[in-house]
Amino acid sequence: xxxxxxxxxxxxxxxxxxxxxILWKCLSWLLLLLKGVIxxxxxxxxxxxxxxxxxxxxxxxxxxAQIWATIQRWLLGYLLGSLTGLVVGLLCAISEWLAMALxxxxxxxxxxxxxAWIPVAILVVGIGPETSIxxxxxxxxxxxxxxxMEGIRGVPPEYIYVSRMSGDTxxxxxxxxxxxxxxxxFITGMxxxxxxxxxxxxxxxxxxxxxxxxxxxxxxxRWDMNxxxxxxxxxxxxxxxxxxxxxxxGRLEKYTVKRWGMLNE
Amino acid sequence: MNKxxxxxxxxxxxxxxxxxxxxxxxxxLTLHIxxxxxxxxxxxxxxxxxxxxxLIAGFQRPSSGRIVVSGKEVSGPGPxxxxxxxxxxxxxxxxxxxxxxxxxxxxxxxxxxxxxQLVGLEEFAGAYPHQLSGGMRQKVSLARALALEPDxxxxxxxxxxxxxxxxxxxxxxxxxxxxxxxxxxxxxxxNIQEAVYLSDRTIVLSKRPAKITLEQKxxxxxxxxxxxxALWQISQKLYSRxxxxxxxxxxxxx
Numbered sequence: 001x002x003x004x005x006x007x008x009x010x011x012x013x014x015x016x017x018x019x020x021x022i023l024w025k026c027l028s029w030l031l032l033l034l035k036g037v038i039x040x041x042x043x044x045x046x047x048x049x050x051x052x053x054x055x056x057x058x059x060x061x062x063x064x065a066q067i068w069a070t071i072q073r074w075l076l077g078y079l080l081g082s083l084t085g086l087v088v089g090l091l092c093a094i095s096e097w098l099a100m101a102l103x104x105x106x107x108x109x110x111x112x113x114x115x116a117w118i119p120v121a122i123l124v125v126g127i128g129p130e131t132s133i134x135x136x137x138x139x140x141x142x143x144x145x146x147x148x149m150e151g152i153r154g155v156p157p158e159y160i161y162v163s164r165m166s167g168d169t170x171x172x173x174x175x176x177x178x179x180x181x182x183x184x185x186f187i188t189g190m191x192x193x194x195x196x197x198x199x200x201x202x203x204x205x206x207x208x209x210x211x212x213x214x215x216x217x218x219x220x221x222r223w224d225m226n227x228x229x230x231x232x233x234x235x236x237x238x239x240x241x242x243x244x245x246x247x248x249x250g251r252l253e254k255y256t257v258k259r260w261g262m263l264n265e
Numbered sequence: 266m267n268k269x270x271x272x273x274x275x276x277x278x279x280x281x282x283x284x285x286x287x288x289x290x291x292x293x294l295t296l297h298i299x300x301x302x303x304x305x306x307x308x309x310x311x312x313x314x315x316x317x318x319x320l321i322a323g324f325q326r327p328s329s330g331r332i333v334v335s336g337k338e339v340s341g342p343g344p345x346x347x348x349x350x351x352x353x354x355x356x357x358x359x360x361x362x363x364x365x366x367x368x369x370x371x372x373x374x375x376x377x378x379x380x381x382q383l384v385g386l387e388e389f390a391g392a393y394p395h396q397l398s399g400g401m402r403q404k405v406s407l408a409r410a411l412a413l414e415p416d417x418x419x420x421x422x423x424x425x426x427x428x429x430x431x432x433x434x435x436x437x438x439x440x441x442x443x444x445x446x447x448x449x450x451x452x453x454x455x456n457i458q459e460a461v462y463l464s465d466r467t468i469v470l471s472k473r474p475a476k477i478t479l480e481q482k483x484x485x486x487x488x489x490x491x492x493x494x495a496l497w498q499i500s501q502k503l504y505s506r507x508x509x510x511x512x513x514x515x516x517x518x519x
Contacts, residue, residue, distance in 0.1 A: 156354065162367070162409075261394070
């Protein structure tokens, strides 16, 4: 038998899935009863998922290819966006003058909904894979810059005092004191950017469809009445998002800010 | 030049704000601290004790007056005036050894080791600050300041957040280290017994704008006994004087 500790661990992992399955099942029964709509039940979706795993293509490509297309786009856009965001954030942190000019622009960008960039993206890079990458990058940039800036603005004055009395150059102070002190806030920015960009990648694929990708499949399933495929894709999207979040940022935090006691668990 | 000598000449500091656009914090403060002297600064909270230390450290500039340390006028922070902060202000991302060695040239491991020995934390060289107790953190903070080989050590209520038992142990450690290092110490506190036990001279500041209301020599040899009658009498005297000076500081006759 499981002991108490193991039970809690298992419960923690499985109970949310129970909630989802129960709510889902109830919804599909209710819809059938009240409106006569055939709503895919969890087990149908699982079966469909198994078929895809065995190699049945969805809308011309295997599930793996669809996933890979989405991840590739997201990764490119995310890297591009966070790198630019990092550079802009560093510029703002180095110079008060640059911050006055650039930071409000970033705050304004933050307020633009990801999908509002569609016409702009089409004008700038045309229709193609670049369109979604452009939009993903724009959704990634603001949280990264803001996270870095707020982190550097929030450096406790004592840290600066210690650095100054130790005779640091401004360069050393920046890299040894201000940047590490800003790390928790910067990582939070990167996480927000991940959530932002992950939403945008799926939405962008729906609108500027390039024939492959999870967002594209979800939209196509509507025309084909293949709703199971849509649910499979939603599940995959959620799963991938959580994996990237947990494995990527969870690890990063474990070896930095958590190890240093800068974050309460 | 006198290494470790601290001179404050008619130092005044005002902040922006208040009724007439300026808020006086320190009012015409003149103070002369001898090399190797241990001076405690007592005063009600918010009177500008910490500000006074920041001025000597060079983190802030006075509105008028002059501050001279070791024969040089203070114009900014420097390693000859090292500070120990109330809440240790250790860098969480460096280990204990990394924090102590922050201001040292790289590879000066011998010096870090000696300082770890001095504060009795050799086994904790590789620990991170959040793994230490409050008292241990203050010891590391002290070692980090001493690593700079300062002429003057500035201490801002370093033991205020530590329980009585450990505070007394830390006070004795500080006295032991002081005997070994021989730098001038300016120690801010609001604990009268602590001030009398530690210092060669205790200076009492009034409420804001701070003036010196009392200077009390403590001419007792080290090591001192906490139960010493003479020590107790000096404390009593300060208690009675501080009681009155904290109540109506601004218009107390000098």
